[in-house]
Amino acid sequence: MLYRNPAAIAPLKPSDLPAELREVATHLIEAAARLAGSLHPVTAQAIAQFLRPANSYYSNLIEGHDTHPLSIAEALREEYAPDSHNRSLQLEALAHIAVHEQLPALLAEADANPYTQVFWRNLHLNFYTHLSEEFRQVKSHEGDLLEVIPGELRTSEVRVGRHVAPAAAAIPAFIDSIEWGYRPKAEPNRLARIVNIAAAHHRLAWLHPFLDGNGRVMRLFSDAAFLAEGLAAGGLWSMSRGLARSEQAYKQALAAADAQRLNDYDGRGNLSEKRLVAFCQFFLQLALDQLHYMTQVLAIDGMLERLHRLVDLLVVKRKWRPEAYYVLEAVFLKGSIARGEVMRLTGLSDKTAKDLATTLLAAGLLATEPNNRFAPYRAAYPLAFAPVLFPGLYPAGKEADILHAQVGR
Incomplete structure (x- = not known):
């Protein structure tokens, strides 16, 4: 039937709000x-x-x-x-x-x-x-x-x-x-x-x-x-x-x-x-x-556990230092940290701390303002680590592909 009268779309919404709809809307x-x-x-x-x-x-x-x-x-x-x-x-x-x-x-x-x-x-x-x-x-x-x-x-x-x-x-x-x-x-x-x-x-x-x-x-x-x-x-x-x-x-x-x-x-x-x-x-x-x-x-305990697991995985692959976890934990909880915080959080020397931050920036797990050496480091979450940090977000086959592309090389 080819409708021409706009009354044909009625009802636009439930005339009375059933209890089951009130309940799910409240939740x-x-x-x-x-x-x-x-x-x-x-x-x-x-x-x-x-x-x-x-x-x-x-x-x-x-x-x-x-x-x-x-x-x-x-x-x-x-x-x-x-x-x-x-x-x-x-x-x-x-x-x-x-x-x-x-x-x-x-x-x-x-x-x-x-x-x-x-x-x-x-x-x-x-x-x-x-x-x-x-x-x-x-x-x-x-x-x-x-x-x-x-x-x-x-x-x-x-x-x-x-x-x-x-x-x-x-x-x-x-x-x-x-x-x-x-x-x-x-x-x-x-x-x-x-x-x-x-x-x-x-x-x-x-x-x-x-x-x-x-x-x-x-x-x-x-x-x-x-x-x-x-x-x-x-x-x-x-x-x-x-x-x-x-x-x-x-x-x-x-x-x-x-x-x-x-x-x-x-x-x-x-x-x-x-x-x-x-x-x-x-x-x-x-x-x-x-x-x-x-x-x-996004529950805090679970996210921190998965951040730890990610760092452990990359340490085994000899790509990261284990101290990376303390930086990722801090930016997850606080949103951002001053650049000097990396050295304090990790106990590393100034140069090694800067190298670690550079590694995390390159991995996309830190972000900062370009061309501003005083800008803080912000939290960032790239697709590459989605299967570890946000399990189930994508279908299992796609997650396997993503993980292999990043850490399986």
Whole structure:
């Protein structure tokens, strides 16, 4: 059925907030606050920067683009694959990283309201501006090759699996309905606003406002909505990781919520309210799982133990001195240390301490301001050591590749 009346997207959210949704939303608030307060702000910022490539990896993986994390790391160093397709995949990963980094600024421009056409179009525009020509074209259901215009709403009809998206000409009217229905400032109940993030994620998928790139825009929107609601925990968790690790169940839940009203007890809109509630529960539970995962990974005792294990591994490989641990421990706990602290922490001579700091800078586990010999050393966490320091962040096979590339040589 090709919908033209914007009333067809109703209900936009559950009419009453079921107890199970109130409960998971409450747990999200508590878990995000706990994670946000678990680290020094400088350390948290370093880890958030480290997590952006993982967020990109998983978001693109959902689209069937399995770009190896090592290839993403190479692209961040401006080292691109010689063949055009893999280079396009690298540029796609960089596009997601760049837009994700811009979310706070884009939100500020949108008056902290991510539920607007302008915000979604800006996400799409910024994402597609970075892409190669290869990924700016898409085949229609009839087999025609169509060009994706960055930031522009679609002007042709689309079908996604069994779902026929609403008529292209009616998209502005549907968007008006969404903008009016999800106004954050009009909803005083924070738990309801959190549930709306999940509900809007589905309704955007159902509307399919762009010719292509809707999934990426939805996930970036969701990240922005969690940020606007104070649940991003400084960027220390990734929604895309949860969705990708449950990809089949995620896509099934999306499709199930496309269903029309099941019976007289299933809300009053065109679409099923029961299925929407089930999707919201699924989506928010995945978010909570990711918060719990990162809280566990970043627990201080566990992180310090893994830092010790990393140093031991590199000492065995005769690449580092064992005193490196004291430096890495200090920057993890304090965020940064003065340069002179290295000598005090390690008990090494001035020259040996400087050599050790140089080794850690080269490894990417320390950072500092370039061309400033008085700048402190800051915490940093490169992809190369992700399997040891953040186990389970990437799939096991990818972690094995990463670890071999760094310490298996």
